[in-house]
Amino acid sequence: MRVTIKDIAREAGVSVTTVSRVLNNKADVSDKTREKVLKIIDKMNYNPNSIARGLVMNKTYTIGLIVPDISNAFFAEIAKAIEDELRRYGYSVIFCNTDNDKEREKESINLLRSKQVDGLIGAFSHDSKEEILALKKAGFPIVQIDRLVDESQIPSVIIDNTVSGYEATQYLINKGHRRIAHITGALDTNTGIRRADGYKKALQDHGIDIDEKLIFEGDFSQESGYLAMKEILERSNGLTAVFAGNDMMALGAYRAIYDAGLKIPEDISIIGHDDFALASLVRPALTTMQQPIYKIGKLAAGLLIDIIKGKDNKELLIVVNTSLVERSSVKTIN
Numbered sequence: 167m168r169v170t171i172k173d174i175a176r177e178a179g180v181s182v183t184t185v186s187r188v189l190n191n192k193a194d195v196s197d198k199t200r201e202k203v204l205k206i207i208d209k210m211n212y213n214p215n216s217i218a219r220g221l222v223m224n225k226t227y228t229i230g231l232i233v234p235d236i237s238n239a240f241f242a243e244i245a246k247a248i249e250d251e252l253r254r255y256g257y258s259v260i261f262c263n264t265d266n267d268k269e270r271e272k273e274s275i276n277l278l279r280s281k282q283v284d285g286l287i288g289a290f291s292h293d294s295k296e297e298i299l300a301l302k303k304a305g306f307p308i309v310q311i312d313r314l315v316d317e318s319q320i321p322s323v324i325i326d327n328t329v330s331g332y333e334a335t336q337y338l339i340n341k342g343h344r345r346i347a348h349i350t351g352a353l354d355t356n357t358g359i360r361r362a363d364g365y366k367k368a369l370q371d372h373g374i375d376i377d378e379k380l381i382f383e384g385d386f387s388q389e390s391g392y393l394a395m396k397e398i399l400e401r402s403n404g405l406t407a408v409f410a411g412n413d414m415m416a417l418g419a420y421r422a423i424y425d426a427g428l429k430i431p432e433d434i435s436i437i438g439h440d441d442f443a444l445a446s447l448v449r450p451a452l453t454t455m456q457q458p459i460y461k462i463g464k465l466a467a468g469l470l471i472d473i474i475k476g477k478d479n480k481e482l483l484i485v486v487n488t489s490l491v492e493r494s495s496v497k498t499i500n
Contacts, residue, residue, distance in 0.1 A: 167239060169212045178206045189256060201254060214231050227257050227472065230278030232271065232288035234313075236263040238386065238414055239442035240459055241289070247463025248287060255471050257284070266352065266385055268293040275301070285470045289313040291354050307473040311466045314356040321473060321482040323466040327357050329362025330455050330488040334409050334437050337453075337490060339372050342457035342499030343407040343435060347380040347420060349394045351411035358386070361411050361439065380405070384415045391418025406435060406499060412444050413438040416452055431497035441491050457488050 171189075175182045180199065187195050188203040195203075229252055233241040249259045260281060262274035268291055275297045278286055285307035290298060295315050301308050302320055305478055310322040332459050348365045351358030366376050384390035391410055395418065398405065410416035416438030423434055430436055430450055438445060441456035454498075465484055 169210045171212075174203065174206055174212055177210065178203050204253065204256065212340045220301070222360060225284050226282050227268070228260050228281070228283045229258050229441050229467075230262065230274075230281070230283040230286040230288075232262045232264060232274045232278070232290070234264050234266045234289055234291075235273070235386065236261075238412075239444065240412065240414075240440045240457070242311075243442070243459040244463040246468075247460040248467045251464045251467035252471070256337060257471075266387070267330030269352075269404070272297055279306070284311070286471055287288060287311060288465050290315050291352070292316065292356070293354060307470055309466050309470045310471070311462060312357060316356060319390055321469055322488070323462050323469060323484045324356075325457055325462075325488050326485055327360030328364040328367070330439065331361035331409070331411075333353050333364070333488070333490060334361075334439060334455050335365045335368035336372070337492075338407045338409060338435065338437060338496065339368060339374070339424050341407075341435070341496055344374055345377075345380070345402070345404045345406050346374075347398045347402060347405055349382050349384045349398075349408065349410045350383045351415070358383075360468045363424075365409055384411060384418075386412050386414060388414045388418040388421075392422045393418075395419035395422035396399050396425075399423070399428075407496065408434060410436060410438045413440045413452060413454055415441050416454070417444065417448060431495050435496040437496055439488075445491075446493065453493045453495045454491050455488045456491045459488055462486060483500050 171182055171185050175185045183205055184195060188200050231245060231248055233245060236242055242289050252259060260278060260283060264270040264274055271294050271392050273293060287309045289312040290310060292315055298315050298318050298320060308320055310320055312324060314322050314324050329370050335346060346360060350362045353359055380402055382394035406418055410419050416436055419436055420430060423430055428434060438452050438454035441454045445452040
């Protein structure tokens with residue numbers, strides 16, 4: 167038997183009008199009531215005619231999400247937070263994974279526009295700047311996460327990657343390390359560039375010369391961390407510590423160090439970035455800069471909803487703080 171809007175209202179103990187307002191994402195419904203109604207809709211497997219609803223409201227109640235690597239636990243957590251938050255407002259998510267392929271990234275932007283999504287959230291490379299600016303010019307609702315396209319002036323939720331990279335490197339310096347390598351993230355992204363800037367500034371501020379032979383570019387993947395660390399070990403004498411631009415690359419560096427017959431932190435200390443789930447499970451547990459990953463996703467989703475609703479939200483650049491999580495992968499040099 168087909169479930170109707172009246173069945174939903176009866177089960178939730180609210181009026182048919184209230185259920186309709188939830189389905190149409192009206193503002194004058196409390197969060198508590200909205201969540202209750204949405205749970206019952208899910209429980210009773212109610213499926214309103216979304217095509218007809220979209221024609222009437224000129225909306226599809228779908229949001230596009232573009233991430234560069236869903237196998238990276240950071241982006242998996244981001245995606246979960248975004249979907250959780252958008253569901254509260256009656257939106258579903260169309261997801262695109264680009265595998266760090268710049269052409270696929272551009273194709274994904276165009277694909278999602280063709281699907282007539284109501285808005286877009288994405289972590290973009292600088293290669294997509296033209297497409298991003300075209301969306302902005304067209305007044306299309308868009309929010310950037312993690313990877314900020316410079317000078318785009320598009321609403322964003324990020325961390326201060328320069329400060330975070332600085333603090334990670336300064337932590338190693340304070341532990342007595344002077345020969346510190348850096349495995350950068352992809353340098354066609356704001357994230358990779360700014361964390362490298364922070365690394366260099368920390369060295370300069372502490373009177374340590376920047377040695378370009380100690381800087382190796384990765385792409386945020388575990389394999390790139392492994393290959394970069396192998397090169398570092400072959401070329402760099404006297405190295406005592408490494409700042410990996412994210413935890414995935416740090417795990418790759420772990421493998422390369424162990425393959426070389428060395429130990430962490432006895433021979434080489436490592437600090438990562440992000441604090442995804444595996445960081446505390448590897449041995450030794452990884453010291454890292456923690457991002458509030460779920461919070462970033464939730465804030466990004468909320469900001470996009472505000473833009474779609476036409477709210478005058480002046481906080482178009484939301485910067486959240488990172489914090490050091492000290493574990494066992496860094497030793498003190500006396």
